[in-house]
Amino acid sequence: MATNGHTNGTRPKTGIKVVIVGAGFGGLGAAVECHRQGHDVVVYEQFPEIKPLGDIISFGPNAGRIFYRWSGGKVADAMRPLAIDLSTYGFNIHKYDTGEIVINQPTPEYAIDAPNFNGHRGELHEVVYNYAKDDLKIPIHLGKKVLSYDEDDKQATITFDNGEKVSGDVVIASDGVRSRARKSVLGHDDKPKSSGYAIWRSWFSNKDMIEDPETKHFCTNGDTFNGWIGPDMHFLFTTIKNGSDCSWVLTHRDEHDIDESWSFPGKLSEVKEALKDWDPLCTRIISKTPEENLVDWKLVYRDPLPTWVSPAGRILLLGDSAHPFLPTSAQGAAQAVEDGVSIAVCLRRGGKDNLPTAVRAHEKIRYERVRQIQKTGETTREMWHKTDWSKVKDSPESIQLPRPSWIMDFDTEKNAEETYDQAVKEVLAKQQ
Numbered sequence: 079m080a081t082n083g084h085t086n087g088t089r090p091k092t093g094i095k096v097v098i099v100g101a102g103f104g105g106l107g108a109a110v111e112c113h114r115q116g117h118d119v120v121v122y123e124q125f126p127e128i129k130p131l132g133d134i135i136s137f138g139p140n141a142g143r144i145f146y147r148w149s150g151g152k153v154a155d156a157m158r159p160l161a162i163d164l165s166t167y168g169f170n171i172h173k174y175d176t177g178e179i180v181i182n183q184p185t186p187e188y189a190i191d192a193p194n195f196n197g198h199r200g201e202l203h204e205v206v207y208n209y210a211k212d213d214l215k216i217p218i219h220l221g222k223k224v225l226s227y228d229e230d231d232k233q234a235t236i237t238f239d240n241g242e243k244v245s246g247d248v249v250i251a252s253d254g255v256r257s258r259a260r261k262s263v264l265g266h267d268d269k270p271k272s273s274g275y276a277i278w279r280s281w282f283s284n285k286d287m288i289e290d291p292e293t294k295h296f297c298t299n300g301d302t303f304n305g306w307i308g309p310d311m312h313f314l315f316t317t318i319k320n321g322s323d324c325s326w327v328l329t330h331r332d333e334h335d336i337d338e339s340w341s342f343p344g345k346l347s348e349v350k351e352a353l354k355d356w357d358p359l360c361t362r363i364i365s366k367t368p369e370e371n372l373v374d375w376k377l378v379y380r381d382p383l384p385t386w387v388s389p390a391g392r393i394l395l396l397g398d399s400a401h402p403f404l405p406t407s408a409q410g411a412a413q414a415v416e417d418g419v420s421i422a423v424c425l426r427r428g429g430k431d432n433l434p435t436a437v438r439a440h441e442k443i444r445y446e447r448v449r450q451i452q453k454t455g456e457t458t459r460e461m462w463h464k465t466d467w468s469k470v471k472d473s474p475e476s477i478q479l480p481r482p483s484w485i486m487d488f489d490t491e492k493n494a495e496e497t498y499d500q501a502v503k504e505v506l507a508k509q510q
Contacts, residue, residue, distance in 0.1 A: 089116040094430050096120075097246035099224050099236060099259070101128065103135075104397030104414030105252035106206045109216050110148060111422035119216055122236070122244070124253070126221040128207055130200030133281040133373075134316065134325045137202075138481070139192035140488045141412035144419055146191045147491075148209065154193055156205045161197040162301045162318045171477055173467065174308025177357030181474040186481060197318065198281065198325075227251065227262040227393050234392035247433055249393045250421065252414065255378070257399035263388045273377040275459070276332040277405060278344045280373065281325045284317065286366040293362055297321035306360055307462040307477065311352065313360050326363060327405065328352070329459065332376060344372035377404060382449065386441050391434025394421060394441075401448050404455030406462075409485065413448055416490040420444050423494035428502075439501035443494055451485060 094117045098105045101123035112119040137145070146154040169183040188194050195202060210216045223239045227249060234249035251259030261267055284297040296302050296317050306313040315326040330352050346369050353360045386395040394400075397414030404410075421440045428436025458480060470477055 088114050089426060091118070092116045092426055092430060094118065094248070094425055094433065095246040096425065097234070097236060097244055097249045098122070098252060099249065099257075100252035100254065100397075100399075101125075101207065101218055101220075102252060102254070102397070102414070103203060103206065103411045104418060105250070106203075106210050107144070107415035108250050108252060108396060108418030108421060109218075110206075110210050110214065111144075111418045112425070113210075113214050113216055114148075115422040115426040117422065117425060120244075120246075121210075121216060121218040122222040122224065122238075123218065123220050124223040128204070128220070130198070130204050132199030132203075133279050134196060134318075134327065135199040135202060135411055136408040137195040137412050137415070138409065138486050139188050139194050140486055140490070141415045142188070142193035142195055143191055143489060144415055144491070145195070145206075146193060149213065151191075152213075153205060153209050156209075157195050157197070157202055158193065160201045160205070160319075161193075161195040162303065162316060164196075164301055164303050167300065167302050169479060170302075170304045171474075171479075172304060172306040172357060174306045174311070174313075174356050177306070177359055180470060181478065183478045186486075192487075196316075198323070224253065224258060227259045227388075229262070229388055229390045229392040231390055234388075234390075247392070247430060248425065248437060250396050251393060251399050252396040252418075254398045255402045257395065259388075259393055259395055259399060260383075262393050263385060263395055264383065265389075273404065274332055275329055275377045277375050277377060278328045278330065278349050278372060279326070279375060280344075280367045280371045281323065282366070282368055282371045284322055284324055287317075287324055287363070290362065290366070292359065293366065296363075297324070305479075306357055307465055308356060310463050311356075312459070312462045313353070313356070315360075315363055324363075324366070326367070329377075329406070342374055343370075344374035345369070346372060348374075378402075382452075386445075387437050391437045394437050396421065401452060403452055404459065406458040407451060407455035408479075409451050409454070413451060416488075417444060417448075419490040420494045423491060424498060424501075427495075427498045435502060435505055438505045439498055440494075442501040442504055443497050447488075454480060454485075 096112045096117045096119045098121045109119050164185040170179045224236045226237045228235045233245045235245040251257045287293045287297050303316045313328045386400040396417045424436045424440040
């Protein structure tokens with residue numbers, strides 16, 4: 079089989095047992111990739127059932143090529159009808175107060191083996207979950223809350239709230255920013271900090287949009303994507319599934335205390351007040367939103383971690399538990415899936431006798447790329463929130479959503495295969 083994994087055939091069994099905590103995109107992605115690389119894998123998730131909840135999520139072609147490799151395009155084919163098709167519409171960027179379309183950013187043409195998916199988080203997740211559980215028969219145990227992570231030189235162990243323990247050669251903690259594994263890796267508890275921003279977000283049907291002549295066009299011309307950018311806020315609105323579903327996200331200054339819940343019901347009155355000086359069309363869209371579908375989500379962040387790997391090298395943080403992203407990066411979930419590809423390759427290359435070194439090599443391969451992409455979340459937000467409109471008049475392309483090739487064209491599996499040996503040399507040199 080080719081080292082870049084263009085087929086779905088799994089490699090010979092490695093004898094490595096990988097325990098994964100968390101059945102989100104990162105955990106499931108790691109599970110599928112570990113299965114492909116020949117490892118024995120089992121997943122534990124604290125929620126008692128998987129529900130198709132949430133709103134919009136983005137996977138650039140750097141993640142799309144990973145999904146495409148699963149069963150020769152089968153998973154990508156299932157995701158495609160659930161995703162936005164902006165091939166003709168593009169992305170309209172509006173000035174916040176006048177509503178003027180400053181520029182239409184065309185949608186890039188993506189290769190069939192590196193598709194781009196923007197769709198409902200729950201629906202896309204359901205495709206991946208069912209593929210891992212039903213097609214690959216990966217054991218996924220729900221209702222399993224992990225209380226602690228432990229390790230020695232031979233294995234890592236998780237303990238559930240009922241006292242049950244499970245051990246593996248490696249434990250991958252993909253259970254989010256509140257993961258208890260962070261303490262095992264860092265040696266102390268780290269507290270979340272406010273980013274100074276929060277997002278109102280919603281997903282709802284097009285029923286009321288279609289009944290209003292001023293908003294009807296968003297839902298009767300296929301999928302659409304529009305953004306209004308202004309001082310300290312930006313409003314992104316999209317219609318999906320040929321205009322049948324609507325979704326919007328409004329990033330705004332956070333006025334709630336950090337000790338409050340990170341996510342709580344939103345109030346339409348607060349959203350309308352925030353937009354009172356903006357293009358009236360924004361408020362008109364907001365007014366179609368059922369308040370019960372509105373969420374106010376605090377954008378917290380963690381200081382960059384010095385390492386994602388525990389002292390004995392048997393516990394690894396993956397995805398949000400290692401590196402939470404701001405939504406403006408549009409890469410958080412994609413980077414979690416990339417993590418899963420990389421660690422699966424590194425474990426196979428290292429073999430069962432060299433797992434701690436292989437885990438650290440994975441971190442060496444991934445760390446700088448992830449750190450650089452994390453920065454894009456802040457730079458894009460600042461570009462939009464501090465727009466100099468006099469300069470935009472001369473250079474409207476300056477406010478386009480960045481889609482750099484070094485992010486989008488990246489092949490994680492190929493990169494891990496090609497850089498593994500050098501990463502191991504650097505890891506071993508550091509230990510001497």
